[in-house]
Amino acid sequence: MAGQTDSTMTLFSSEEIEFMAEDEMAEIVPNLRMDSLNFICGDYGPFLPQLAAQVPLWLALALKKRGKCTIRLPQWMSVENLTRVLEAERDSHAFQPLPFHYVEISRLLFDHAREDIPDMYMVRSLIEDIRDVRFHKVETNLEKFTASTVTWKNMSAMEVNVIRAFAGRALQAFYKHDNEQETPDTDRTPNKQPQIPTDRPKRNLKPR
Template identity: 40%
Template structure:
């Protein structure tokens, strides 16, 4: 899975909008949405919220966790702990990126939020790299990594599997060759 596929999955997350139009319920394959009444909040998938925002049909309400004070607590907790701490959304990075790219005017202190989420991401990826390094150097057979998001797993996945494959090849080449591998003379 590549990052664009993870972002696609994130676009299904529900967010709250304040529409400025009227419309009865909309029936989609994934379920019904609405009704839409001006000034009354309604939950919709992120993809629809962005589409309506681009057409100036709504204002997007940032998720509850997308608050400077809450993100500072999350960042500090992540820095203090050796393990991965729970994150408020499994798509925190993708939601932040999409909302700040398309609706930053609806998000108070958008630049601070961007920085805090990036700091949290950097801390988590550094922990993930250290965990992967430790896993490989200690020749572990399995690992348990709780509280990782799909994008974080996706980021380290290719590097990690390539590293393990190369390590396997190196170990296979270092093992003594048996009689079955010696060339036979005809």
């Protein structure tokens, strides 16, 4: 079914890709004053009530769970934008520009910040439709895959994860097939008697 992936066909699990997506930046609106937060990856803050700030998604989710902020919906997740993207996906063979981790970001926001998403059910439905249409394109492209150079732009992490695993195995098969064609068939090569060299000197014949 479109939109579903087999874990044996991918290099990373959905949990691993989601973990990487948490490094994407998100905009929060704190509801209280907080000092700067210092991490190995960087410093964030200080935070003031009702003043928007940019933080990694993992930090936004952590503050959200503690009731210290709300998360602003990214512009690309608006109903208007998703409707336009869905129509363009259906009308074109190309992939429309979306964040590389759009699937994982939206899933995390649906799970942990649904009250911050206006028209949440409509947004979720549109993203699922977009994901299904795009995954159908992935399946179609894989059916036409050849060893020649191909270019697929604007693909998401989930889609790249599926194609990378398949393409690696396909290229190995192409390489093996080409090598087998270049290897001479010894069964069809005519047998020739090997010439055995000899170190014995030539004997001069006596004239009669």
